[in-house]
Amino acid sequence: MRRIGFFTFAVGVALLPALFPDNYFVMAVGVSAGLNAILAVGLNLLMGYAGQISLGHAAFFGMGAYTSAILTTRYACPSLIALTAGLIIAGVIAWLLARPILRLRGHYLAMATLGFGVIVHVLMVQATPWTGGPDGLNGIPPLNLLGWSVDSDLRWYAVIMAALLLAIGLSLNLVDSRIGRALRAVRGSEFAAQMLGIDTGRAKTQVFVVSALFAAFAGSLFAHQQSFVSPDSFNLTVSVELVTMVVLGGLASTYGSACGAIALTLLHEGLVVFEDYEMMIHGALLMAVMIFMPQGLFIGLSQGARRLWRLKNKASA
């Protein structure tokens, strides 16, 4: 069952550019939806499964992006090494931060992660000699995978979709394993989890680091794909959007968060034509979905479909 879902998704993703060659909505929007989906899948491990909210996830996204940007533009570092460095930096910072920050609960945790995100953003804006300040850094070379340069839209689409499939695969494996069950136990009841021998502090630290690594990975890809980075891409709004994607898609569902990310990216592209009305519609839609489908789009819609199906069967019976 799990395999079927995964392969359907993979085939769908692979077919899109063949069916719609050179289509902006597939190539450019697809790439940014794919990056968002990687971020959402990673954040979902933390929020959906372990039940820990983060309103500062864009910070890790930014760390990956800026590490890649700085190392490749200032030190002519090969892109793969820069990417690895980004993962290490984000991972270490997440690890250091995890213990004190994950002791907090509910809104206090929301505040602390938000504050962390703001601090990192301020550093990006202010540390001009390193980060290029508000205008960011330009001229980041394309990703080079052992001699294969990712320099066309189609190649980027392929790389990012492969990365997304990898992220989904890792997430699915993790969730359905001893470690994943331990995480879900933390969300279910920290007391019971501890009494079954789960070091909940360690479990939370692990998942925080993992989701930071997902984010940094996406960040590094983002930097090479855009060929420039600026603090705008890593501010509070982005962090909030990421949380929205996860919740919109449905907490504790890997495909749900990926779908949430894709839906929100497309929504944004679609709403652009409404210009000044965009903001109002965006806000109203967010509220409506959360009020009428609190478990998220993915689950809400699939439940709705199932109910319809049952009704239909009943009618025909």
Add this chain to the structure above:
Amino acid sequence: MKDYGWKIILAAALLAITSLAGAVEPIRIGSFLSVTGPASFLGDPELRTLQMVVKDINAKGGVKGRPLELIHYDTGGNAREALSFVKRLIQNDKVDLIIGGTTSGDSLAVIPEVEKAGIPFISLAGAVDIIEPVKKWVFKVAHTDRMAAAKIFEDLRKRGLTKVALITGDGGFDKSGREQLLKLAPEYGITFVADESYGNKDTDMTPQLTKIRSSDAEAIINFGFGQAPAIVTKNMKQLGINLPLYQSHGVASQTFIDLAGAAAEGVRLPAAALVVAEQLPSSDLQKPVLLAYKKQYEAQYGPVSTFGGHAYDGLMIAVAAMERAGDADKAKVRTEIEKTQGFIGTAGVFNMNPTDHMGLNLDAFKMVEVRNGAWKIVE
């Protein structure tokens, strides 16, 4: 939501088909502006101007018999959005030319994409880096921040002031301006005795100004745009600091005077001639252009701003180039834009060449001062 995307594509396709069948193919002008967000100050009048001028040109029969079609996206001042919209303009909307990039960040972010695609791009932002070094397909029509810095320093030199305190915001415009000021200061013998900054959404700058008050500054330069410079101006008066205050061309509009109120009296800044159009001598070449634009704009939208003027300049330069090229072929239009000579715009007289993709000189800026609630040219 996916359905929605397809509906748009379908609608666009239908539109394309009907327009093909019905009339001549329009020339597509793409634009991405910061109509919302912190730079909406600049982006909003730019968009209005483009819409106004396009309508005007189409009413007069278009360019070489083809109507103009404006396709516009709002970046909200976010460079990531800017890049994504430029891709959309090039790949999806298949535009012939791009005008836009309200902020330097937006403009700089899209340059690699524009160069790769080979499409003429006229930027409306200030940073020198946009055209230095020269990029084949990139032009710009707004004064650079370096010119603003030079103009301010010239004025300081005239007044015999050398010790200056600097206060800037944390946006791209502010930071880039600060860099140019610091870089250019030695040439004019200016020393900075204070260098403060603030967040563009901050509501109070008295701590920074208190520090400046205790320095031995003889004048203050505040480089920024939006509401923050107005707050700085008011806070200065509040703290009883009576030093000459220079603002940047970023606030050269009536809005600044409205916001800062009485505290704005005596504030100087370098501005395009548009803000003082009526005061120009009738011998001035720019005067008729300025008055015409101003009259037309104000009839539809209210007070003009110099930033809308940049959009006017950019579009008119592009149209002139297309007229000379005979069609909208990207390479030909690019070559013709580069050959722009003696074009009289709202920002000044443009003379471009292969090594200068802006073509304005320092005369394009006028030093103006607030007197009795209005901008006046300083002699």
Add this chain to the structure above:
Amino acid sequence: MPEQLFQFLVTGITVGSLYALVGLGFAIIYNASDVVNFAQGEFVMLGAMTAIALLSAGLPLPLAAIVATLLTVLVGLLLERFAIEPTVGAPVVTTIIITIGAAIFLRGIALLLWGKDFHPMPAFSGDRPIHLGGATLLPQSLWVMGVTLLLVVLVRLFFNRTLLGKALLACSFNRAAAQLVGINVRVMLRLAYGLSAGLGALAGILIAPITFSSYEAGIMLGLKGFSAAIVGGIGNPMGAVAGGLLLGVLEALGAGFISSGYKDAIAFLFVLMVLFFEPTGLFGHKVADRV
């Protein structure tokens, strides 16, 4: 130096008063409904923008202020009725997204109504600065501090002395028990939203003459108000006031003595440090879960 310090304190208390008012709004709503209302900053913006619009329509200032506050209260009530009530008992993240959605929605409406420009508002009693032992402050700052003080005292009296206030407080301790003793929890919920919206609107009207207002003006104030409420221990109204003042003063000192560019980073670093050492804020209840 002491002169500078005094000036920073004056600035800090003015700004801090606003954070306190916004934080107070957060605390009241949290108390009544366990919801952190991220649209609180939008109440501030709505109050200011409506008052400005009414002023330019020719209404005298006191009347404009009152009408603007009442209209914002109405918005608060509508928000409660149509977005909060249907989702009572939803998880924290759901309510966070709903109120963020509400904030974006209200901002979108304001954009359509009043455009993107910044709008000035005349000061209540002139712009002539007052000199006070080396520091200067605007009469408007006195208005801000004075009205904040008055409102804080009134809110305190309301909670401690009036039956209605006590009933509202009872809801925050135990909703089911409050219901049992005959308190209409639904009405209390609406009361809380109305009260917070009103406080937010007043904060907006007070600050607009100093900072101007625009459709986006609520974002930053909302964020700082949330920080104030958290630092004070969420759900503790007076803690939020203390948190707001603390944050305001700290920002002013940080901007003045350390680095103005890193001012926000300093403020949030402080918030983080507080939480690391006091995980439920400076004046929060220590909650023990029952196993």
Add this chain to the structure above:
Amino acid sequence: MTTALSTLPSAAPLLAVEGLEQSFGGVMALAGVSFQVPAGLIYAVIGPNGAGKTTLFNALCGFYSPSAGSICFEGDELLGLPPYRIAALGVTRTFQNLQLFFNMTVLENVMVGCHLRARTGLLAAALRLPGVRREERQLREWAHEALEVCELADRAEQPAGALPYGLMKRVEIARALAAKPRLLLLDEPAAGLNDTETLALRDLIARIRAAGITVLLVEHHMPLVMSVSDRLLVLDYGSVLAEGTPADIQADPRVIAAYLGGAVQYAV
């Protein structure tokens, strides 16, 4: 049903509690509690509400940190250890207020119980290495065994939250058994159960003991306690009032006065 032979404490008790003290804001919840639990018994703690029974459990499990005393489990000092370390030593429990993982199926709940018996780390899990698959199969088997013991095998794939209350309580027991503990703490397992369910519970507890697991039981349901326990500890106001076999306790005048109200006698 009672096993009269095992009423004497064996030489080396499984659990030895000495002078345990715990106070909350000046109120002594535990005022120097001492007792010993011999291996292989069902040992019940009774007492009126507020006597300190649950506090005792929480102190034993490391959720509270008592101010004085010692908790010796098979020679290891438990005092000061975090709960997960205590669990690793072979002590686990159920909860008075259900602490089921409602976000998982019954089987998954019980598989979490096997946490300590497996080794899979983060990286291996994410990559799903061959060893991981093997271990998963093993865990599944163990979990099914625990479900069999608790007569829940047919509920394995249901979401834990969808079960009736009585079964939920049983899932907690299965989950705790899956950890293969040597000491199992049951906190009011009969609360909220009907008579049939209580009877089934009595059999289950007996089966658990038969499997060699020592049971420490807090319970209000006197017929159950009296019928299933080997020894009893009576707490009152945080102190030990009496200790002994059910028969001793029922005959103890202090217990009768303080707790049983002097009138009630329970038939075994």
